[in-house]
Each structure stands twice: as structure tokens, then as C-alpha cells.
Amino acid sequence: MVISAGIGLFDLSVEKSIINAKKSIFKYIRHMLSKKTKYGIKALAFIAKREDRKPVQTSEISKSENISQKFLESILLELRKSGFLGSKKGKGGGYYLIKEPEAIQMTAVIRVLEGPIAMVPCVSLNYYEKCDDCPSEETCSVHSLMIQVRDSTLKVLGDNTLADISAKK
Amino acid sequence: MVISAGIGLFDLSVEKSIINAKKSIFKYIRHMLSKKTKYGIKALAFIAKREDRKPVQTSEISKSENISQKFLESILLELRKSGFLGSKKGKGGGYYLIKEPEAIQMTAVIRVLEGPIAMVPCVSLNYYEKCDDCPSEETCSVHSLMIQVRDSTLKVLGDNTLADISAKK
DNA sequence: TATTAACCTATCGGATTACTAGGTTATAAA
């Protein structure tokens, strides 16, 4: 009985070639951190870097960080509604921090802007949901792996505060 | 000058309410691990659990793991083409491992099925791409944070092999 | 009163995911 092992002998190079194939359509690959969250973090860091606590305008952040102003407006609005920022209208208005940067964990920011931190809903602490295909989480081979990933990510994002990521270099 | 701090006094509860709002539309929330990757890992673990190395049929895995057979077929095909599995046609055919489970790191599986492990392309090792909005990666507040997340995730997925996740419990 | 800047609502193209449909090819048993 001859069993064709296919291209098994060239594992590494084939894996590389598949990765390269995915690279060529890279701009279409979905990423885990949305631009919304990325922009939101950048904006918060920009505001935190200010020595004074005077309001910072959306237009200023938009220009400095190369972010579409209208898109940024909606993000900052969401950050205000979720309690990270305060705001002031009219001339000299803008957004400002209402908490100390040291008190703002990146876990909180990401949960509000992005949603769950876990890679699958069945291991999410704040967005838990049972898998419809899994009869049992104990025997699921993916479950425990994803718990490990979640915990290590949670540790990094919990240890980092807005003060850490906006430290002047 | 009266600056309205908005709802800043209720940070925690508001953050919770935003999380709950996202929960209510949970089924629409994008997750980081696609079903394709999840099914692929489950199928590999299923095959690895077999004591003998006889080919396992798609239909058997499909039934046992509650995965659409046609969808699973395309996934196993990709795993064969990328050098994780061998195959055999006809009666008694199916898919089988061509490497030891101990030699298959979860990083490799996920890179092939899902793509990049990093949350942003600018910190990806295998799928690197410069951000078009960032003038400098050194001064980017998101960059170093995402490197930390990448490294901790990489450690977990690199330490776990197919043997680890398919261990009988 | 004029200007400023936050705030609000609505809409959109492009892309992806998770399938499904309907076949063809190769292998093994009858």
C-alpha cells in the first residue's frame, strides 16, 4: 500500500510559501486590533503627554497623528461617554483626561473600544459565550490553549497603563 | 469656567454598561480566532489522538466535532498542502499526521490557517508591514505595547505543541 | 453676534467569513 505523503518532506518551505502567499494579499488580512482602537489609544496618549490639563482639540490630534478627523471625533466621543475623557465645547474647548494616566489600564481601553480581549468567546471574562459546536469545554483542545493566551495577554495589558505608553522618550 | 466632566464620576459602571451594550450584539463581534482555525486545530487534535496512524476520514471528524463537512474538507486540504497532513484517496482513505505531534507548534498551525499572530502588522514577524499613518515606530505609543502582547502570545503558542493540546484527559 | 469645536445621524463601498453547491479524480473492494 503506497501512501502518498504529499509534500511532507518540504514542510518548512511550504509553510513559508503559504505565509508568503498570504503576505501578497496582506492589505486584505484582518487584524486583531482595529484602527478605531489603535487611533483611540494614540489619541489618549497624545492627550496624556500634555503637561497642562487644558482641553486638546480633535483637529490638533487628527493632524499630528494622521487620523481622519471625523473618524477621530466619533472615537473621542465614545471615550468620553465611557468615562475616560471629559469635554468642553466652543473656542478653547476639546477633550481632557479625567483620571490620572497611571489609573488607566490598557485592558479597560481596549475592552471599551474593541470589545473582548480573548481570542474566542468561550474564554472571555467580560464577553463570555458558550460555543455552539462544543459539547464540553473541559475536553476541548482549543479551550485551554486559548485560556493561556488570554491570561498572558491580560497580564501585559493590565500591567501597562496610559502613563506607561505615553512616557516621553 | 465650568468644565463638564460628563459622566466621569461613574467610570466603572459606564464602562460596564458599554461592555454590556457590546454583549447584546455579541454575535456580530469580530473575534480573533476564526472558525476555520479553530476547526483546523480541533481536527488536528482529533487525528493526533488516534493511537494508530491509519487515515481518518473527514466525515468522522465532521460528525464527532460538529463541523460542516464541506468546510472541514477545505481546511484539511489546506493543512495537507502546508505539510501538516498526508492523505489517501478511496475507501479506507483519509488524512493522517506526517510529523510527530510533539514537533508541531501551535504557532505554525495558526500562522498557516489564520495568518499573523501579532495584533498589528507593524509588529508582525512573518507578516510585517509598515503603518501608513505612523511616521516613526520608535515614538509610537501603540508599537511597544503590541510588541509585548505579541511576545507573550508567541511564547504560549510556541510552548504548546499538538501533543500538549491533544493529551487525553 | 460671530466663531469655534464638540456632538449627532445617516449612509456607503469594499472586503471578509463561513459556509453551500456541484462536480472530478484516484483508490480499493466487489
Next chain:
DNA sequence: TTTATAACCTAGTAATCCGATAGGTTAATA
């Protein structure tokens, strides 16, 4: 040699999301 089996291949689809854009309204300051 035929028949059954199971991998292999190509194409298409509905639902959904992302990242923006458009065009305003409201509130605060000069």
C-alpha cells in the same frame, strides 16, 4: 471490470463588518 468511496477542485453566496464621509445641530467663548 465495475462500483463504491473519499479526497480534491471551482465557484458562488448571504450576512456582516470596517473605516470612513457627509451634512448638519448644539453649546461655549470672544
